[in-house]
Amino acid sequence: xxxxxxxxxxxxxxxxxxxxxxxxxxxxxxxxxxxxxxxxxxxxxxxxxxxxxxxxxxxxxxxxxxxxxxxxxxxxxxxxxxxxxxxxxxxxxxxxxxxxxxxxxxxxxxxxxxxxxxxxxxxxxxxxxxxxxxxxxxxxxxxxxxxxxxxxxxxxxxxxxxxxxxxxxxxxxxxxxxxxxxxxxxxxxxxxxxxxxxxxxxxxxxxxxxxxxxxxxxxxxxxxxxxxxxxxxxxxxxxxxxxxxxxxxxxxxxxxxxxxxxxxxxxxxxxxxxxxxxxxxxxxxxxxxxxx
Amino acid sequence: xxxxxxxxxxxxxxxxxxxxxxxxxxxxxxxxxxxxxxxxxxxxxxxxxxxxxxxxxxxxxxxxxxxxxxxxxxxxxxxxxxxxxxxxxxxxxxxxxxxxxxxxxxxxxxxxxxxxxxxxxxxxxxxxxxxxxxxxxxxxxxxxxxxxxxxxxxxxxxxxxxxxxxxxxxxxxxxxxxxxxxxxxxxxxxxxxxxxxxxxxxxxxxxxxxxxxxxxxxxxxxxxxxxxxxxxxxxxxxxxxxxxxxxxxxxxxxxxxxxxxxxxxxxxxxxxxxxxxxxxxxxxxxxxxxxx
Numbered sequence: 182x183x184x185x186x187x188x189x190x191x192x193x194x195x196x197x198x199x200x201x202x203x204x205x206x207x208x209x210x211x212x213x214x215x216x217x218x219x220x221x222x223x224x225x226x227x228x229x230x231x232x233x234x235x236x237x238x239x240x241x242x243x244x245x246x247x248x249x250x251x252x253x254x255x256x257x258x259x260x261x262x263x264x265x266x267x268x269x270x271x272x273x274x275x276x277x278x279x280x281x282x283x284x285x286x287x288x289x290x291x292x293x294x295x296x297x298x299x300x301x302x303x304x305x306x307x308x309x310x311x312x313x314x315x316x317x318x319x320x321x322x323x324x325x326x327x328x329x330x331x332x333x334x335x336x337x338x339x340x341x342x343x344x345x346x347x348x349x350x351x352x353x354x355x356x357x358x359x360x361x362x363x364x365x366x367x368x369x370x371x372x373x374x375x376x377x378x379x380x381x382x383x384x385x386x387x388x389x390x391x392x393x394x395x396x397x398x399x400x401x402x403x404x405x406x407x408x409x410x411x412x413x414x415x416x417x418x419x420x421x422x423x424x425x426x427x428x429x430x431x432x433x434x435x436x437x438x439x440x441x442x443x444x445x446x447x448x449x450x451x452x453x454x455x456x457x458x459x460x461x462x463x464x465x466x467x468x469x470x471x472x473x
Numbered sequence: 474x475x476x477x478x479x480x481x482x483x484x485x486x487x488x489x490x491x492x493x494x495x496x497x498x499x500x501x502x503x504x505x506x507x508x509x510x511x512x513x514x515x516x517x518x519x520x521x522x523x524x525x526x527x528x529x530x531x532x533x534x535x536x537x538x539x540x541x542x543x544x545x546x547x548x549x550x551x552x553x554x555x556x557x558x559x560x561x562x563x564x565x566x567x568x569x570x571x572x573x574x575x576x577x578x579x580x581x582x583x584x585x586x587x588x589x590x591x592x593x594x595x596x597x598x599x600x601x602x603x604x605x606x607x608x609x610x611x612x613x614x615x616x617x618x619x620x621x622x623x624x625x626x627x628x629x630x631x632x633x634x635x636x637x638x639x640x641x642x643x644x645x646x647x648x649x650x651x652x653x654x655x656x657x658x659x660x661x662x663x664x665x666x667x668x669x670x671x672x673x674x675x676x677x678x679x680x681x682x683x684x685x686x687x688x689x690x691x692x693x694x695x696x697x698x699x700x701x702x703x704x705x706x707x708x709x710x711x712x713x714x715x716x717x718x719x720x721x722x723x724x725x726x727x728x729x730x731x732x733x734x735x736x737x738x739x740x741x742x743x744x745x746x747x748x749x750x751x752x753x754x755x756x757x758x759x760x761x762x763x764x765x
Contacts, residue, residue: 381629
């Protein structure tokens with residue numbers, strides 16, 4: 182297992198983590214500058230943040246700073262997604278040289294707006310599978326891997342109906358059934374493992390191993406689960422402030438062959454988004470060393 | 474599948490559902506009277522509500538009204554539980570002639586108080602298994618079945634580290650490995666299936682079938698998942714107000730051999746506990762007919 186205690190070379194910042202500084206929107210350009218200044222080598226930007234600045238400008242600045250991407254957030258929301266939007270997400274991920282496009286797959290149509298069009302979760306899951314299958318052909322042609330991110334079961338209604346790593350891997354095997362010996366570069370479909378979404382899963386260790394055997398570990402996201410958690414979406418904790426044994430899970434991921442960035446992704450309307458962005462960055466760096 | 478549309482003979486009220494009326498505590502005696510008046514044949518009381526009135530008085534009134542129990546809530550919280558308290562829970566369940574003692578098994582010690590003593594979820598799961606094993610001998614001798622209730626993964630840190638039906642059944646098979654052909658009365662250990670905790674599970678149908686093959690379906694709880702859900706504990710919805718396809722799940726449970734009560738269990742600090750208890754009861758009866 183890599184030693185993270187001495188530096189932060191394997192820290193990536195998911196740019197949602199400081200999308201606000203002191204409660205005010207922080208433009209992606211400022212986030213990129215701040216990361217470069219703090220010696221953070223990689224980021225994972227959100228589409229809305231990229232659009233607010235403009236793709237060309239973001240791309241230029243990423244190159245100027247020599248930043249890498251650990252992912253691009255996000256494609257998906259399939260039951261309601263438009264094909265054009267998904268194409269654009271792929272285009273942007275390619276332009277920014279992302280290693281993968283992270284898929285948050287969506288769930289019951291309308292549920293995110295508070296009014297589900299139906300209650301047929303099995304149907305939504307079938308539609309998601311079909312949606313990934315359709316996008317996969319384009320992604321394969323563009324050599325842009327898709328990373329299915331299983332979300333915590335508390336998001337099953339409105340954000341993602343793929344809720345366990347086992348379920349995500351079942352979809353991978355169905356749609357992208359390469360023999361296990363095939364080279365990693367050939368994997369068009371894999372998974373993003375976020376400790377916040379998966380830490381509770383009694384089968385997590387075995388499913389991470391399964392993902393590794395198939396070379397499907399495309400991204401690793403960290404934050405922490407707070408007790409109590411006061412909001413289902415925007416109360417994620419800083420690493421070390423909650424109950425997740427992050428080093429143990431990172432050990433499983435690395436044993437399974439993952440050697441990429443540890444991406445900090447925190448949504449926190451009541452705490453971290455209210456603080457100064459630079460203070461948050463410094464804390465991320467400290468906690469990356471002590472608690473990841 | 475039984476027709477619930479014509480009457481409410483298979484409705485049981487978990488008494489937490491109207492533990493408050495118009496925001497004020499409603500004594501269990503009043504709840505029992507209200508159930509009898511509305512033709513509700515069964516209840517599942519909580520220990521704290523029983524203690525507030527006194528076991529003897531509760532027992533007397535249950536018998537006077539001819540009420541049945543669909544369960545008794547609850548034993549468990551093992552990593553921190555005292556043996557004496559668990560014995561008392563068993564005693565009370567026997568005195569009230571409950572069909573099972575529902576176990577909410579606990580998780581990381583201290584997490585419910587906001588400060589987890591450690592982050593070793595695997596250890597907590599081992600301790601829970603050992604705690605159930607110790608209680609099981611007494612429960613078997615008293616002929617009081619224990620029903621493990623898997624709780625939603627969002628409670629994995631602080632309330633229950635058994636979070637899927639598969640995981641609960643693994644524990645059942647380990648600790649109570651009767652051959653499948655043995656009579657139901659011989660089952661000392663089974664499960665309580667609550668749609669709120671389990672609806673998201675992609676393996677729910679198959680695991681309900683597995684539970685049925687082993688005669689381990691001891692209780693069936695209903696309420697609904699709201700979108701958005703604004704509180705992790707006290708924002709459960711009335712059946713029909715959320716996204717859970719309850720009739721589908723009840724069909725699975727009945728196909729697996731369950732023929733008991735459908736127990737309404739709603740915690741709702743912002744809505745139902747603010748209304749008049751009798752209005753809530755009438756709504757439960759209506760929704761039992763239309764949405765369960």
